[in-house]
Amino acid sequence: MTAGLVRHFRMKKTKVEAVRGVDMDIGDGELVALLGPNGAGKSTLFRMLTTLLPPTAGTATVAGCDITRDPDGVRARIGYVGQNHSAGENFRVRDELVTQGRSHGMTRAGAARRADEVLDLLSLTPLANRTPNTLSGGQRRRVDIAMGLVHRPALLFLDEPSTGLDPHSRAEIWDHILRLRRELAMTLVLSTHYLEEADRMAERVVIIDHGRIIADGTADRLRKDLAGDRIVLTLDNRADMARIAEPFDAHGDTVHIRVPDAATALPRHLRALDAAGVKVVAAQALQPTLDDVFLALTGRRIEQEAA
Numbered sequence: 215m216t217a218g219l220v221r222h223f224r225m226k227k228t229k230v231e232a233v234r235g236v237d238m239d240i241g242d243g244e245l246v247a248l249l250g251p252n253g254a255g256k257s258t259l260f261r262m263l264t265t266l267l268p269p270t271a272g273t274a275t276v277a278g279c280d281i282t283r284d285p286d287g288v289r290a291r292i293g294y295v296g297q298n299h300s301a302g303e304n305f306r307v308r309d310e311l312v313t314q315g316r317s318h319g320m321t322r323a324g325a326a327r328r329a330d331e332v333l334d335l336l337s338l339t340p341l342a343n344r345t346p347n348t349l350s351g352g353q354r355r356r357v358d359i360a361m362g363l364v365h366r367p368a369l370l371f372l373d374e375p376s377t378g379l380d381p382h383s384r385a386e387i388w389d390h391i392l393r394l395r396r397e398l399a400m401t402l403v404l405s406t407h408y409l410e411e412a413d414r415m416a417e418r419v420v421i422i423d424h425g426r427i428i429a430d431g432t433a434d435r436l437r438k439d440l441a442g443d444r445i446v447l448t449l450d451n452r453a454d455m456a457r458i459a460e461p462f463d464a465h466g467d468t469v470h471i472r473v474p475d476a477a478t479a480l481p482r483h484l485r486a487l488d489a490a491g492v493k494v495v496a497a498q499a500l501q502p503t504l505d506d507v508f509l510a511l512t513g514r515r516i517e518q519e520a521a
């Protein structure tokens with residue numbers, strides 16, 4: 215889908231290399247989460263793939279069309295939900311959707327029918343005659359998604375769809391995103407810096423940092439390959455640490471041991487330590503988070519940077 219995609223910005227004397235050579239292939243019907251800290255280049259990549267920004271170098275084919283040679287073809291086939299609201303403040307939601315349909319060449323009756331369909335799809339029918347400035351953050355986000363769906367795209371880009379929403383609204387947005395996937399078999403590419411969302415919702419996670427892809431796979435695969443499970447033991451007597459045979463990291467009173475499968479390793483370790491007379495007062499089997507994966511790859515944590 216993309217080959218060597220690059221985007222630089224020039225500002226006076228400095229050059230910002232926002233995207234530094236991205237190669238990515240996304241298949242039909244995939245749900246892909248692009249995960250990275252602030253400034254990683256996610257929005258710039260999206261803006262190139264949705265033809266809002268020309269690449270400095272490289273190529274990309276989106277929904278079968280080249281982003282540089284056939285931007286109109288790309289735009290006709292994709293939907294894009296950016297970080298800014300797409301509907302005007304003071305027009306009724308349904309009217310905005312009809313206008314959007316008309317701008318895609320639909321007849322008035324066709325656009326009205328489609329507006330009602332997308333209102334229903336995003337559970338917005340009761341709000342159809344409200345203006346966006348009277349809606350909650352989560353409701354407005356659903357209007358943004360509805361605007362991106364009017365022309366029936368097969369592929370939808372969502373740039374941080376849940377950022378800034380309270381946990382309840384975030385869960386609601388995700389219900390709707392997953393519904394699009396289930397009921398319309400859409401290809402969904404979204405960006406997020408919420409680690410647990412990428413982990414739970416997407417079957418493929420692409421981690422991006424400083425404008426480059428640094429990992430790509432299922433969350434489970436990334437965890438296993440790049441971070442590994444840990445068991446965490448608290449010993450009754452710190453001096454007993456010297457009697458642990460495996461390599462470990464000590465954090466205060468606790469000992470962290472890297473293992474391939476924490477659930478099966480934990481009882482084995484407890485039995486061995488018991489037999490050696492080492493008293494363990496607490497024990498935990500820990501699966502790494504995607505933040506641990508990011509830490510293993512970069513030495514930094516996404517969560518700290520997002521905060």
Ligand SMILES: Nc1ncnc2c1ncn2[C@@H]1O[C@H](COP(=O)(O)OP(=O)(O)OP(=O)(O)O)[C@@H](O)[C@H]1O
Pocket residue numbers: 223224225230231232250251252253254255256257258259407
């Ligand atoms: N128009 C621009 N002019 C100059 N620099 C820009 C421009 N747009 C983006 N950048 C820079 O490019 C880099 C990547 O920004 P981008 O918005 O793509 O990151 P992001 O991963 O989407 O971050 P966020 O999660 O904060 O939205 C940043 O250093 C940013 O400051």
